[in-house]
Amino acid sequence: MNRWIIILLGLSVTSCAVNKASLGGDLQQIEDSVEGKSSKHRPRDSGKSDNCAPSAAECDSDSWTERLFVDILAPPLFYAVTSPWWVPASLIEDDQLCEAAYPKYPYEAEGSGFLLINPESPMVKPFALQLTSEYASDFSGLERVGSRIQLDTSSRFGVDSEWNYWNETTPHGNDTLWNGDFNVTYRFAQSETIQMYSGLGLNWLSGDQSDAGVNFTYGIDMFPGEPFVIRGVIDAGTIGDADLYHAKASLGWIYKHFEISTGYDFLHIGDTNLQGITCGLTLWF
Numbered sequence: 001m002n003r004w005i006i007i008l009l010g011l012s013v014t015s016c017a018v019n020k021a022s023l024g025g026d027l028q029q030i031e032d033s034v035e036g037k038s039s040k041h042r043p044r045d046s047g048k049s050d051n052c053a054p055s056a057a058e059c060d061s062d063s064w065t066e067r068l069f070v071d072i073l074a075p076p077l078f079y080a081v082t083s084p085w086w087v088p089a090s091l092i093e094d095d096q097l098c099e100a101a102y103p104k105y106p107y108e109a110e111g112s113g114f115l116l117i118n119p120e121s122p123m124v125k126p127f128a129l130q131l132t133s134e135y136a137s138d139f140s141g142l143e144r145v146g147s148r149i150q151l152d153t154s155s156r157f158g159v160d161s162e163w164n165y166w167n168e169t170t171p172h173g174n175d176t177l178w179n180g181d182f183n184v185t186y187r188f189a190q191s192e193t194i195q196m197y198s199g200l201g202l203n204w205l206s207g208d209q210s211d212a213g214v215n216f217t218y219g220i221d222m223f224p225g226e227p228f229v230i231r232g233v234i235d236a237g238t239i240g241d242a243d244l245y246h247a248k249a250s251l252g253w254i255y256k257h258f259e260i261s262t263g264y265d266f267l268h269i270g271d272t273n274l275q276g277i278t279c280g281l282t283l284w285f
Contacts, residue, residue, distance in 0.1 A: 033270020034240030113223025134280030141169035211240030242270035
């Protein structure tokens with residue numbers, strides 16, 4: 001009798017463990033990914049041997065291939081890779097030499113957005129600050145509350161940082177997670193109605209355990225006409241052992257220092273996607 005009781009208890013424990021693993025939510029999958037538990041990141045044996053010495057013909061072939069790449073393929077490849085930076089600057093005729101300053105709030109100066117090129121008025125500022133709070137949901141039990149701070153200067157250098165609190169309802173209760181980033185940015189293309197920037201920084205995540213990684217950001221702010229602002233940003237990087245990709249687009253309505261906005265946010269970490277519609281409030285200074 002005791003033997004059957006022990007067997008039944010063992011089967012119960014095993015079943016609970018399996019159910020917990022299979023019913024885990026998106027937030028739990030993210031934490032598994034950054035710990036390196038995802039099958040996507042398991043090392044694979046290439047099956048190649050390193051004991052192969054090149055022949056003279058192979059060396060000549062390698063030399064010819066190297067010359068072909070350096071002399072013919074490298075220049076157009078370089079221009080193609082750097083085109084996300086020099087093409088926008090060329091299209092909006094940014095010569096990188098003009099002076100820029102900020103009004104008190106977007107559209108304060110007639111005919112401009114939130115940047116004044118070679119301003120004549122002394123009532124301008126050498127910096128601008130945006131403070132944003134927003135809420136997002138996928139309407140399936142996953143919610144996010146986030147904040148963002150963006151500092152821009154007339155020198156073109158700036159800082160942006162955001163942090164988010166995630167809450168997900170699962171069969172086992174609620175899972176919670178914090179994540180965010182911090183970036184130093186440079187505004188590589190600017191006009192009075194379009195500003196584009198990119199930068200490098202750090203990603204971070206905090207839940208049952210904490211992890212960090214590197215981040216690259218690329219964004220645009222457009223002011224097509226009062227009272228609207230269109231913004232988009234793309235992030236790519238790592239966090240722990242997982243890759244991270246983030247994309248967000250929003251449309252805002254501005255009245256002096258205040259903006260209300262709506263948009264869509266997509267975040268990919270490891271093998272998991274978190275996405276949803278956003279609504280936010282931004283203060284412009």
